[in-house]
Amino acid sequence: MTLSAAPTDSRALPGVALFATGGTIAGSSASKTDTTDYLPGAIGIADLLAAVPELAGVARISGEQVANVASSDVDQAILLRLARALHEKLADPAIAGAVVTHGTDMLAESAFFIELTVRSPKPVVFVGAMRPATAISADGPMNLLNAVTLAASPAAAGRGTLIALNDRIGSAFYTQKTNSTALDTFRADEQGALGLFLSGQPRFYYEPAAPLGRPFFDIAGIEALPLVPILYAHQDMGPALIDAAIAGGARGLVIAGSGNGTLPEPVKQRVAQLDGEGFVVVRASRAANGFVTPKKEGIAAGIYSASKARWLLALALATGATREQIRQYFSA
Template sequence: MNKKYLSKTMAALMLCTSFASFANADKPTVKIYATGGTIAGSSESNMDTTDYKAGKIGVDLLISAVPELKDFAHVIGEQIANTDSNNINQNILLKLSKAINLQLADAKTSGVVVTHGTDTLEETAFFLDLTVKSDKPVVIVGAMRPATAISADGGMNLLEAVRLASDDDAKHRGAMVVLNDRIGSAFYTTKTNSTMLDTFKATEQGYLGAFLSGEPHFYYEPTKPVDKPYFDISHVKQLPKVKILYSYQDQDPALLHAAIKDGAKGIVIAGTGNGSLSDVMLEAVKETMDKGIPVVRSTRTGNGFVTPKQEGIGSGVYNPQKAKVLLSLALAHGDNLKTIRNYFEN
């Protein structure tokens, strides 16, 4: 090859690289932590929205599939896991939270995005809301349709999540959930429908904002949920085992006793109505509490406040799955029964 031509080509490439670096320097940096889920799912049929395989697409392909991301941020990615969200465990949660805390401590990072399966997305989002100490945005995003489906929602959801994570107005709002053009507080948002796109809601508390043509618009100034705790998990290697039991007519305490025998350090019960239980279960709860094992009484209704209890601990605003997350963090923190009660019933 002509040396003069090669020299000009190399100079042009260096100029392009320098220009790209300069352009990226002017844009906020957002890191995406990928864990798998439907947003990374695929199927042989583009009509399939229920029987696909979750966690089949890597973070690099997710990023490259939405080239518009680079218009708003310098995006980097890390694959924390690539699995169905029902396989997310405490090891992944602890690794993820620690990584995010370190990343957000970097002055060059504007915010982070976590891609996640929707089935347990609210639990991871809530866990991060209680364990990430930063004013910068943490955005958890997923999809209800796999990447291979007609009208797949993952691409737009990811674009909106990155835009939110790079937006100065998103600071001081805690962790947020983004799907279906909605911005929700991770503290309150829950999955309310098994298959429909508009599944993530906070029925009582509402949304923080919404997207219009991919641009975030907030309804309120930054605010913080009342009595939201923070837990430092930087040195936590394992979370204590907490079990969730479901309440029903003619329930007996056999599963409660079995959970304790299996090593549970705390129990959450999805009770009926306002955390109601049968007389025989109330007696078992009292005995369990007397042994120093906290029992939190939530509700299976999917919504509402569970008031303070004499037998056990009323869950307050926390549904069973979020009560489990909070209780496990409190136990890992070494809190006593009185302190734990205050987290829920305050």
């Protein structure tokens, strides 16, 4: 489904492509005070736009309902379709940028996926909400207005995929959801925000710059990605979960270890065996921040969280990367 929302005198406004996937920003509840037990993805793209009439003065918006689900149900099929749609739209000279509405629980993962698979000087802005559309003081409408304003702004060009919530602008490469319910949940503790919104206008702290080591994967011929589960390391952990994942069809693994990606000794031994067999295991960390450094077993995740390491490994495997190339992706 596609639609267009623009007043008749908007020809001078920049064009923004809006892709809706559902989530809390499109959520609905019978109670205006219910901000936790609601139905995500209940409101369509037309109603999202209608709730923010100020958008008509910001951009000419063309919209597509890619999905209407909770972010936990945004799978690789949706993301591959979204990446291709973004690539096509951003090639249109009439489009200044794109906005993706998305549930917040897995917004950072999806935005990172797009960061790795869509390369354009034009911005892609992910936006969501922590309160459903039916809540008192819902944050979605302002977040959406800010996101469209950001996507239409020349100042956002050359900055890659962005995340815009709660008046802050973050890089999809680094930003994570840090609180399960708070409005100010999206942060990059080590790298900081790229900018903020003042009275509805984006203000950046720095000139455009790309994250060091950011890879790009061409997904033009890819129909599906290999299975890469994440395992959570814990005391008394043995190799059984690793073997079960491989028996279930895993082509690679990410293990979120303690601290600096530390694994229990039986797990280390099994990972070392898999290293010799050519099976890739990436050691990430359960910690929210920090760098995972190389050790004898597995491949160190470096700066990447376990959830982001999963997409990076899956895309590397899907595009035929060697073990050494994969190691370089994570160490860059």
